[in-house]
Each structure stands twice: as C-alpha cells, then as structure tokens.
Amino acid sequence: MPSLPQNVKKPTESRHFFCPKSSFPPRLEDSPCPLSSSIYGHITHNSLTPISVARLSPAGATAMSSFRAAVFLLLLAVASAHDYHDALRKSILFFEGQRSGKLPPDQRVKWRRDSALRDGSTVGRDLTGGYYDAGDNIKFGFPMAFTTTLLSWSIIDFGRTMGPELKNAVKAVRWATDYLLKVTVDPGVVYVQVGDAFSDHNCWERPEDMDTLRTVYKIDRDHPGSDVAGETAAALAAASIVFRSRDPSYSALLLNRAVRVFEFADTHRGAYSSSLHAAVCPFYCDVNGYQDELLWGAAWLHKASRRRVYREYIIKNEVVLHAGDTINDFKQNADGFICSLLPGISHPQVQYSPGGLIFKAGGSNMQHVTSLSFLLVAYSNYLSHSNKAVPCGSHSASPALLRQLAKRQVIY
Structure with a gap:
C-alpha cells in the first residue's frame, strides 16, 4: 500500500501565492488562501472488508489510514456537547x-x-475533474480512489445521521466517481496520475495559476497496477x-465499470509503483504489495453486486494472495485487533498520550487516530x-465502550 509522501513543497518564486496564518478569516468559504491540509489518508497496511469488517490481526498493522475528515463523518451518532454538525x-x-x-454553480468555496x-489533452482524453492531493496540484489516483471508497x-x-450535510457528502462522492469513470473509459487502461509531482512540489502556487507539467501516467496490461486498479474498482463498487x-x-454504470476494472486488475497482476516507479515514488509507493487491494476490491464488489462469485474469489485467493487468514477467521481476528487497542489489555498495539490520544510510533500520527476511530465506531x-x-x-468490550474510546479521540 502507499507509503507516506516524503517531499514537501518549497516556494521558488516571489510571484507564487502564499497565505500568512493571520490572513485566514473565520469562515472557510470566504478564505482567499488555498487549503494545504491533507485531504487524503495514506494507507498503511491491511484493509477492512465490508463482508466482515476486517482481516486485521493483532500482529498486523494498527490502522487503515483515512482522510482527516473521515472521523467526523462517522461519529455523529455519539451524543456530545461538541458541535459535530x-x-x-x-x-x-x-x-x-x-x-x-x-x-459547478453551487460551489460553496467561493x-x-x-x-x-x-x-x-496530451493523450487525447478528457481527464478534467477529480481532486487535488493535499496541498499539491497533482491528481494521484490511488489515494483519491481510497478516499472515495471510505467516503x-x-x-x-x-x-442517516448526517442530516442536511448528507447531500453534500453524496456530491463529494460523485465529484470523485465522475473522474474515476473518465480515467477508466478505455478497457485495459487506467489513467492513474495527472501532473509531475517533482516539478509541482518545487512550485507552490494556486491551481488556477499553475504552470507546471500536466503529464499523464497510465497502467495497462504491459505496465500493470493491480493495487491502484483494485482500489479504483472498490471505489466504483x-x-x-x-x-x-x-x-x-x-449506480449501474459505476458497478459495471467496477467489474471491468477489477477483471483487469486481477488478470494483469503487478504493483503500479514497479511499473511507474519514477513517477509515483516516493509519494504513493505500494510498499506492501497489491494483494490486499484485490481482496478489498472483491469484497466491495460482493457487497455491491451480491454476486457469489466474488465471495468465492476471496475464499479461493485468500491464501494465494497471502491474506494470512481464512474467511472463517475474519471475525476472530477483527475481535483480536479491537482488543489490542483497548487500554489495560495485555500486549496493546498502540500507546496513549497522557491526555488519552492514541499514539503509534512513526510519522503522521493523526492517520492512525482517525482510522482507528472510524474502525471503532x-x-x-x-x-x-x-x-x-x-x-x-477475561474482559469483554461492549459496543458502548468502543464508541466511548472513539469519542475520546475526537474530543482530544
């Protein structure tokens, strides 16, 4: 799965647009400054399957990373004095x-x-739309697809708990899927990146003003990328x-395209960071293989299509793809993973700060906090x-206890 990006942008010319901290007004819609926080999570290790929640084991990685906003989208059912809306x-x-x-005309960030x-245009295709990554002007298909799946x-x-914001969340998904349909329009091809990350990271400017390369990168049967294609299939499904x-x-268009993209991902196996190493590394390298994305994609296709063939695919390939567990062990391993997060249980996989925040050694700790809060709820x-x-x-963790731990992370 992708590793965390190592490069950060550096200003190069005085004409580029900068935002002093004091310039941010209270209302996000009115801010003249481009946002630079990360919109996308950076996937760390194992992924959850919608069939049985997880194939994560205590010996596995601690979190599937998600975008910073995700935890707020998922905790509205938890009563609190804080303004979750x-x-x-x-x-x-x-x-x-x-x-x-x-x-669009209803764009709220004016x-x-x-x-x-x-x-x-350089490859004769309409690849407009989608989302920029973090504070970049690059469109990375891998984290964009994962974000779409999680959203x-x-x-x-x-x-059902999002209230009036549900319509905006649905619009956010459609903005992504309209783009994912464009990048998968050609059978046997997925356009996985638009923009040269190295030139972009050396030039901090608004997307409206950018003059960096808009190079298009793709995977195909000769340059496979089962990881990004599998994740794209999961997002569409x-x-x-x-x-x-x-x-x-x-919905039918999305599902049919997901089926086709998954077939391509499974037939032509390989990691896109091998096929396109010079372009995608060190930004979103697949450091743990493409196997989990294939199972993840199959799981979402099973849930979306209700076709038994995808459940059979998971059963058949869980060992071949080194999933590490049999499908009957998913619940047991999911329980074990949850236990490893709870304070006071032996051999915890995470630590807690004095104030109660989940802490996992390594970079970008908030990716673990948001991901684990999502999983707990x-x-x-x-x-x-x-x-x-x-x-x-000798202990038993109730659903209320899991929600309480997740709530504590958000309040922190």
Whole structure:
C-alpha cells in the first residue's frame, strides 16, 4: 500500500501565492488562501472488508489510514456537547476546496475558480475533474480512489445521521466517481496520475495559476497496477451502493465499470509503483504489495453486486494472495485487533498520550487516530446490530465502550 509522501513543497518564486496564518478569516468559504491540509489518508497496511469488517490481526498493522475528515463523518451518532454538525460541514466543505476542473454553480468555496481544464489533452482524453492531493496540484489516483471508497462507506453506514450535510457528502462522492469513470473509459487502461509531482512540489502556487507539467501516467496490461486498479474498482463498487436508490442508472454504470476494472486488475497482476516507479515514488509507493487491494476490491464488489462469485474469489485467493487468514477467521481476528487497542489489555498495539490520544510510533500520527476511530465506531455498530460484544480474555468490550474510546479521540 502507499507509503507516506516524503517531499514537501518549497516556494521558488516571489510571484507564487502564499497565505500568512493571520490572513485566514473565520469562515472557510470566504478564505482567499488555498487549503494545504491533507485531504487524503495514506494507507498503511491491511484493509477492512465490508463482508466482515476486517482481516486485521493483532500482529498486523494498527490502522487503515483515512482522510482527516473521515472521523467526523462517522461519529455523529455519539451524543456530545461538541458541535459535530459544524465539524461535519467543514469536513465535507474541505472537499470542495480541493476540486479540480470546471466548478459547478453551487460551489460553496467561493475563492476557488476553474483550473486544469486541459488535463488529459496530451493523450487525447478528457481527464478534467477529480481532486487535488493535499496541498499539491497533482491528481494521484490511488489515494483519491481510497478516499472515495471510505467516503462512500461513511455514507452507507452513517448517512442517516448526517442530516442536511448528507447531500453534500453524496456530491463529494460523485465529484470523485465522475473522474474515476473518465480515467477508466478505455478497457485495459487506467489513467492513474495527472501532473509531475517533482516539478509541482518545487512550485507552490494556486491551481488556477499553475504552470507546471500536466503529464499523464497510465497502467495497462504491459505496465500493470493491480493495487491502484483494485482500489479504483472498490471505489466504483462502493459508490454504486450510495447511488443505488438515488440514481439507479448511474449506480449501474459505476458497478459495471467496477467489474471491468477489477477483471483487469486481477488478470494483469503487478504493483503500479514497479511499473511507474519514477513517477509515483516516493509519494504513493505500494510498499506492501497489491494483494490486499484485490481482496478489498472483491469484497466491495460482493457487497455491491451480491454476486457469489466474488465471495468465492476471496475464499479461493485468500491464501494465494497471502491474506494470512481464512474467511472463517475474519471475525476472530477483527475481535483480536479491537482488543489490542483497548487500554489495560495485555500486549496493546498502540500507546496513549497522557491526555488519552492514541499514539503509534512513526510519522503522521493523526492517520492512525482517525482510522482507528472510524474502525471503532463502525465495528461497534456491527456488534450492536448482532447483539454481540468483543471477548478480550477475561474482559469483554461492549459496543458502548468502543464508541466511548472513539469519542475520546475526537474530543482530544
């Protein structure tokens, strides 16, 4: 899965646009400064499957990383004096600040303008739209697809608690999937990146003003990328569930495309950071192999299509793809992983700061905090629906305890 990006942008010319901290007004919509916080999470190790929540084991990695806003999208069911609605509104609004392409009339971040309207012209394709990555003007397909999958999952499981912001969350998903449909329009090809990351990272400027290279990178049968293609299939499949009742024809288009992209990912196996190493590393290298993305994509296709063939694919390939667990062990390993997060349980996989914040050694600690908060709340819901608790040796963790721990992270 992708590693964390190592490079940061550095200003090179005085004409480039900078934002002193004092210039930020209270309302995000009115700010003249481009956002520079990370919109996308950087995936760390194992992924969850929507079939049984996880194939994570205590010996595995501690978190599937998600974008910084995700935790707020998923915790609205937790009662608190804190204004979660405002946090949710700003989290979704952030996506509008990251939009690329021709902006719609209902764009709420008014200081943004149209940008990158010729993306894809060098290869004869319309690759406009999508989201810029972090504070960059690059469109990386891998983290964008993962973000789309997680945002779709947020709506599927928690949309009923989003209130008036649900419509904006759905729009955020569609802005991404419209782009993912463009990059997968040619059978056997996925356009996985627009822009040269090295030149972009040496030039800090607004997307409306950018003059850096808009190089297009793709994977195909001779240059495989099962990781990014598998994640793209997962995103399209998950989003098809979001639109199943809202726009049935669009939902069918997403699902059919997901099936085709997954078949390509599975047939032509390989890591895209091997095929396109010079372009994608060290930004979003796949450091742990493409196997989990294939199982992740199959799991979402199973959930979206209800076709048994994808469940059979998971059972058949869990050992071949080095998943490490059998499908019957998913629940046991998911429980074990949850136990490893709880304070007071032996051999915890994470530490806690004196103030109660989850801490995992390494860079970008908040990726672990947001991801684990998501997992705790999602898993607590699944436990509640099945009237179950997590057995942790001589202890038992109730759904309420999991929500309490997640709430503590958000309040921190």
